[in-house]
Amino acid sequence: MVYSVKASLQEILLRKKTSIVDKWVQRFLSYYPSESMKFLSSQKDRFANPVGYTISSSAGAIFDELVGDGDFLVTELLLKDVVRIRAVQEFLPSQAIRFVFDLKEIMRSEIEKEAREKGWRDEFSEVESRIDGLALIAFDSYMESREKLFKIRIDEVKARSFQTIVASGAGINNREKRNGD
Amino acid sequence: MAGPKLKPEELASKIKYNLPPNGWMDQPVEFREGTFNYSGNPKNVEYLQLPNPRKWQPTDPDWQLPENWKEIILEGLRDRLHRFRSLQIFMDICVRCGACADKCHFFIGSGDPKNMPVMRAELLRAVYRKDFTLAGKIFGKYAGARELTLDVVKEWFYYFYQCTQCRRCSVFCPYGIDTAEITLLVRELLSLIGVNIDWIVTPVANSFRTGNHLGIQPHGFKDSIDFAVDELESITGVKVEAPINKKGAEILFITPSADYFGSPHYYTLLGYLALFHEIGLDYTWSTYASEGGNFGSFLSHDMMKSLNAKMYAEARRLGVKWILGGECGHMWRVVHQYMNTLNGPADFLEEPVSPVTGTKFGNARSTKMVHICEFTADLIKNGKIKLDKSRNDNRRVTFHDSCNPARALGLIEEPRFIIRNACNNFFEMPENTIKEQTFCCGSGAGLGTDENLEMRMRGGLPRANAVKFVKEKHGVNFLGCICAIDKATLPPLMEYWVGGVDVGGVHELVGNALIMKGEKERTTDLRGDPLHIEGNRHV
Incomplete structure (x- = not known):
C-alpha cells in the first residue's frame, strides 16, 4: 500500500527540510567514532571523503521523495549507495540501517509543536509508514550488498583453487578457465 | 551474528552516541570475520626458518607465543632502532600535525581512527616511549607511553595488517615519515614471535x-x-x-x-x-x-x-x-x-x-x-x-x-x-x-x-x-x-x-x-x- 502525506504536514516538513536533513546527516555520522566524525562531516571534497559526501548529497533528495506522494524511484538508487557503504563497515546489520528509523524521531521532534497544536496524529503515522517503506528498501539493499560480497568471495576461492591445481602441474588448459570467467 | 532476540527499543538502546569510556589505549581489538587475515601455515613458517611455527588463528584466545615474547620484541626493536637511523627518526620526529590523518584509504573508507597513519604509527611509538625514552620511563601514560601487553600485540597485528604500504600518507607528511617502513618493521617484530599471515608466508x-x-x-x-x-x-x-x-x-x-x-x-x-x-x-x-x-x-x-x-x-x-x-x-x-x-x-x-x-x-x-x-x-x-x-x-x-x-x-x-x-x-x-x-x-x-x-x-x-x-x-x-x-x-x-x-x-x-x-x-x-x-x- 502506498501512503501519502497530507498537504498541510507536507508543507511544514518541507519548510523544515534543511534542519531535519542536517540533523539526519549528523545522526548518521554520529555512529562513527568521534575522532572520525569531525572529518566525515567537515571534509566536503567528494573524493577525499566519499562516506560523508554520499550521505550528505543523498539525504536531501531522499527526504524530498519521502514527503512527496510518489514512488521511491531516486531514493532506491541513493539509498543503495549509502547502504553499500554501511554493509562493509564495522556495524551489525541493525546498526547499519538504523539511520533510516532515526528519521522518525528527528521529524517528530522538529514538528512536535505544530503537531500538538493542530492535533495531528494520523497524518504523522502516514509519514512513518513511508519511512518504514524506506527501511524495507534499506534492508533489501543491505542484503544485496552482503550477498554480492559472499559471491565475490566464493569466486576468489574458486579462482585460487584453480590456480593451485594448475600450479601442481595437472596441466589444465588455461583457456577453459578464462573462457569461463 | 545471530544473538538473542531483542525488542526494537532494546536494540536502539545499545547504540552509543558518546565517546567510549576508555581512551584509545584501552580499547582492545575484536577480530571479526571478513576483517583480518588468517595466520601463516606452520609448514611454510618452518620452511622459511621463521620462529614459532604452530597452528593458531587470530581469533584464538591463546596465541601460543613464546614465554619470553615481550623480551624478544623489545630486543628486536632495540636492535632495529640501532641499525636503522630512519626508524629512530620516525619515532622521534612526528609533531602530530595531522597532515596524514585523513589521507589513508582505510581511514577514509572505515572511519576507524586507528587507521589514521599518525595513529597507526602511534601504536608503535607509545611502546617505544615506554621502554626507550626517559620521559616515557618516568611519566608513563602521561608522556604517551604504553606498556607492551598481549592486547597491544593483537592490536599491532590487526592494524599493521590493515596498511597496504601504499605511502599515500607519506606524500603529505612534512617530515617525509614513511609509514610503510614503520609497518614493515612492526611486521618484522611480530614475525620474531611467530605472528605472520599466510598470504605472505606461503607466497x-x-x-x-x-x-x-x-x-x-x-x-x-x-x-x-x-x-x-x-x-x-x-x-x-x-x-x-x-x-x-x-x-x-x-x-x-x-x-x-x-x-x-x-x-x-x-x-x-x-x-x-x-x-x-x-x-x-x-x-x-x-x-x-x-x-x-x-x-x-x-x-x-x-x-x-x-x-x-x-x-x-x-x-x-x-x-x-x-x-x-x-x-x-x-x-x-x-x-x-x-x-x-x-x-x-x-x-x-x-x-x-x-x-x-x-x-x-x-x-x-x-x-x-x-x-x-x-x-x-x-x-x-x-x-x-x-x-x-x-x-x-x-x-x-x-x-x-x-x-x-x-x-x-x-x-x-x-x-x-x-x-x-x-x-x-x-x-x-x-x-x-x-x-x-x-x-x-x-x-x-x-x-x-x-x-x-x-x-x-x-x-x-x-x-x-x-x-x-x-x-x-x-x-x-x-x-x-x-x-x-x-x-x-x-x-x-x-x-x-x-x-x-x-x-x-x-x-x-x-x-x-x-x-x-x-x-x-x-x-x-x-x-x-x-x-x-x-x-x-x-x-
Whole structure:
C-alpha cells in the first residue's frame, strides 16, 4: 500500500527540510567514532571523503521523495549507495540501517509543536509508514550488498583453487578457465 | 551474528552516541570475520626458518607465543632502532600535525581512527616511549607511553595488517615519515614471535622454492608461456618466439607470475609477447626469476633482500646485459629504493640501452633494470612501432596509478603517454585521486585475501568512488593499471562498488593496437571480444 502525506504536514516538513536533513546527516555520522566524525562531516571534497559526501548529497533528495506522494524511484538508487557503504563497515546489520528509523524521531521532534497544536496524529503515522517503506528498501539493499560480497568471495576461492591445481602441474588448459570467467 | 532476540527499543538502546569510556589505549581489538587475515601455515613458517611455527588463528584466545615474547620484541626493536637511523627518526620526529590523518584509504573508507597513519604509527611509538625514552620511563601514560601487553600485540597485528604500504600518507607528511617502513618493521617484530599471515608466508616460501609465489614449477611455467604463444597466433596470425632460460640473451624479462597465470593479467602477457616479437627483441624469460613480485617486502627486510637477490643472480647466470621489468607494483619500490643498498650496485650488468632506439636509461644506471612503460614509451616516441588506436575503441579508458610505480618510482607520464597513443578514449580521474596522490586498491602488501574481503572493500572505497565518477561522467568501461595486485583485486572492487568496468594492463592495450608485420585482420581484441561494439560507445 502506498501512503501519502497530507498537504498541510507536507508543507511544514518541507519548510523544515534543511534542519531535519542536517540533523539526519549528523545522526548518521554520529555512529562513527568521534575522532572520525569531525572529518566525515567537515571534509566536503567528494573524493577525499566519499562516506560523508554520499550521505550528505543523498539525504536531501531522499527526504524530498519521502514527503512527496510518489514512488521511491531516486531514493532506491541513493539509498543503495549509502547502504553499500554501511554493509562493509564495522556495524551489525541493525546498526547499519538504523539511520533510516532515526528519521522518525528527528521529524517528530522538529514538528512536535505544530503537531500538538493542530492535533495531528494520523497524518504523522502516514509519514512513518513511508519511512518504514524506506527501511524495507534499506534492508533489501543491505542484503544485496552482503550477498554480492559472499559471491565475490566464493569466486576468489574458486579462482585460487584453480590456480593451485594448475600450479601442481595437472596441466589444465588455461583457456577453459578464462573462457569461463 | 545471530544473538538473542531483542525488542526494537532494546536494540536502539545499545547504540552509543558518546565517546567510549576508555581512551584509545584501552580499547582492545575484536577480530571479526571478513576483517583480518588468517595466520601463516606452520609448514611454510618452518620452511622459511621463521620462529614459532604452530597452528593458531587470530581469533584464538591463546596465541601460543613464546614465554619470553615481550623480551624478544623489545630486543628486536632495540636492535632495529640501532641499525636503522630512519626508524629512530620516525619515532622521534612526528609533531602530530595531522597532515596524514585523513589521507589513508582505510581511514577514509572505515572511519576507524586507528587507521589514521599518525595513529597507526602511534601504536608503535607509545611502546617505544615506554621502554626507550626517559620521559616515557618516568611519566608513563602521561608522556604517551604504553606498556607492551598481549592486547597491544593483537592490536599491532590487526592494524599493521590493515596498511597496504601504499605511502599515500607519506606524500603529505612534512617530515617525509614513511609509514610503510614503520609497518614493515612492526611486521618484522611480530614475525620474531611467530605472528605472520599466510598470504605472505606461503607466497614467500613458494618464491624461494620454485621461483614464483604460486609455486609453479618450470614445466608449468613453460606450458603457460607456450600456450600464450599459441593463443596469440590464433588472434593475430603471427607465431612469436618466447625464449626461456636462454643464456647470452641481451635482456632478461621479469614480470609478476600472475601475468602468466592470472586473469586479466594474461592479456597483458599477450601484449608483451606481441611487442617483443614486433621489435625483434633479443630477450629471455626465466623459470627461476619467474616472479617480479617481492612478497618478502611485506614481511621483513631480510626476506625482501633474499627475493630481490634472486633476480640478479639469474641475470648473472644467464649472462644478460640488463633487466627489463614488467607491470609489477612493489617490485619497483624494492628495485628503485632498496636494491642498491640491499644487493647492489649490479656492476656485473651494463647500463641499459634500448637496442631498438639507442636510448640510454641513465635513471637505471645503478639497478640496471628498466620499467616496461619507460621502454615502450621510448619506442613510441621514436616511432619504432605502429599502433592502430581504433582497435581499442570498444574501451573507454581511465588509468589507476598503481601506488608503487607512481610514488616510489615516479612513473607518472609514461603509462599515460602509451595509453594516449594506443587508445582514442582516455579520461583522467580527479586530480586528488591519481598520480602521486593515487588511492590504493586496498589489497596490497599481503592483504588481498578472500577472508579479508570486507576490509578490502573499505580500503578500496576511495579508489572505486573516483572510478564510479568517471564511469558516470564519461562512460568509462576500462580501468588500466600496471600492477599485478591491482589486476587481481580491482575487479572484485569494481564489482562491489561500481559495476560494468573491466580491469587490465597498459600492455594489453598496446597489444590490441599493435600493428604486426604479417598479421591477419583482427576481428577481436586480446580478450576475444569483438572490436568496435557500437553499444560500448559513449553518446
